Amino acid sequence: MPSLDLGVLISGRGSNLQAILDAIAAGRLDARVRLVISNRPGVEGLARAERAGIPTRVLPHQEFTDRDGFDAAAVAALREAGATWVVLAGFMRLLTTTFLDAFPHRVVNIHPSLLPSFPGVDAQQQALDHGVRITGCTVHLVDAGTDTGPILAQAAVPVLEGDDRDALAARILVQEHALLVRALSWLAEGRLQIAPSAAPGGRARATIAGVDTALGFAQGGRAPEPVGEGA
Numbered sequence: 001m002p003s004l005d006l007g008v009l010i011s012g013r014g015s016n017l018q019a020i021l022d023a024i025a026a027g028r029l030d031a032r033v034r035l036v037i038s039n040r041p042g043v044e045g046l047a048r049a050e051r052a053g054i055p056t057r058v059l060p061h062q063e064f065t066d067r068d069g070f071d072a073a074a075v076a077a078l079r080e081a082g083a084t085w086v087v088l089a090g091f092m093r094l095l096t097t098t099f100l101d102a103f104p105h106r107v108v109n110i111h112p113s114l115l116p117s118f119p120g121v122d123a124q125q126q127a128l129d130h131g132v133r134i135t136g137c138t139v140h141l142v143d144a145g146t147d148t149g150p151i152l153a154q155a156a157v158p159v160l161e162g163d164d165r166d167a168l169a170a171r172i173l174v175q176e177h178a179l180l181v182r183a184l185s186w187l188a189e190g191r192l193q194i195a196p197s198a199a200p201g202g203r204a205r206a207t208i209a210g211v212d213t214a215l216g217f218a219q220g221g222r223a224p225e226p227v228g229e230g231a
């Protein structure tokens with residue numbers, strides 16, 4: 001059975017990185033984190049990696065003249081460290097084909113909405129602004145668009161009365177941690193299948209063989225009331 005040699009890219013807090021490290025330490029995820037790269041120095045995620053004895057690299061994006069330069073440096077560092085899969089765990093930059101072509105169908109992102117709704121920054125506030133009743137999180141493969149790549153798994157999270165951005169983000173984050181670890185464990189089990197689009201220029205589809213990849217209101221939700229007739 002394959003296990004995953006992961007490179008993890010972060011830009012900040014690193015709680016999703018921590019979920020990965022905890023799952024590996026607990027034997028729930030067959031993977032090794034070979035390298036953590038941050039485009040920002042001094043962030044909490046780097047300290048989390050260091051506490052776990054994981055090698056780290058800081059690649060300040062301002063020091064590169066263009067995105068390709070940053071991406072080429074990241075690819076070189078990941079290859080040198082032995083990473084063959086990459087997780088974007090709160091990494092706040094778009095990647096170019098320089099990066100994506102180096103890890104085809106092997107770059108995974110966690111996003112705090114049910115894509116394709118609310119791609120890009122502050123998906124939780126976008127969900128509140130639109131008044132949706134259900135949002136959640138998505139683990140997907142990364143392509144050259146913003147949060148547009150093939151979806152691997154999703155978890156639903158209800159928007160509750162009185163939610164503000166931080167309350168909603170905190171409840172989604174609990175699901176992110178669980179979903180990301182589960183999705184990675186399916187990848188480690190070799191369950192990923194990619195089906196190219198039948199239509200020219202259409203989307204590839206990713207499926208995870210043999211498991212239910214839609215998680216419901218696992219935490220923080222309410223059971224729906226039955227709808228009475230004529231009410």
Ligand code: GRF
Pocket residue numbers: 010011012013014015016017045089090091110111112173176
């Ligand atoms: C998460 O909400 C993730 O979905 C988004 O950025 C946030 C990162 O959180 N892409 P953390 O750094 O993993 O704590």
